[in-house]
Amino acid sequence: MAERVAGPEIERLIQLLSRLPGLGPRSARRAALHLIRKREELLGPLADAMAVAHQRILTCTTCGNVDTRDPCTVCSDPRRDPHVIVVVETVSDLWALERAAALRAKYHVLGGTLSPLDGVGPKDLNLSSLVERVARDGITEIILAVNATVDGQTTAHYITDLLSHLEVKVTRLAHGVPVGGELDYLDDGTLAAAIRQRTAF
Ligand code: ZN
DSSP states (O other), X not given: OOOOOSOHHHHHHHHHHTTSTTOOHHHHHHHHHHHHHTIIIIIHHHHHHHHHHHHHOEEOTTTOOEESSSSOTTXXXXXXXXXXXXXXXXXXHHHHHHHHTOOOEEEEEXXXXXXXXGTBOGGGSSOHHHHHHHHHTTOOEEXXXXXXXXXXXXXXXXXXXXXXXXXXXXXXXXXXXXXXXXXXXXXXXXXXHHHHTOOOO
């Protein structure tokens, strides 16, 4: 085993950093050293920000987003169309769609997908609250922004059935050629979906 080069406090910092996604032990060491060097400008403010986040982070009881307020910043934003809900699997999907800034709507985080093999059933997802919102808030469109996986599509079909008795249009994301993508590099399933969902030019 390699000799320790730092005391237990710094070793603990490195060990915790190495649990972050995308950081292995080597990059965790580099990050720790960077934080230590930038003690005043970075390490201190980061520690403060983490302490505040740790105390105040909660789950929005309306949509399932994480924030420091409930209803969350997205739910309480008056510039969003209150009649359109984008349904996503996870908070990271919500944040990804917001980065794309393609639409100003409300969201609903399912907390996963139906997965019979993993024992995930309808009761394990935020489905009843979605039906309640659609019925209560005069929602006119539900955009199913779930992953193009078998479980994602199973979940999309389930939600469509669940909402069929309500006056709401259910749409889903287009599947197809990525922006900047070359046809020759696409897998057959993506290419077939892109042809099927072609649009007028
Ligand atoms: Zn919310």
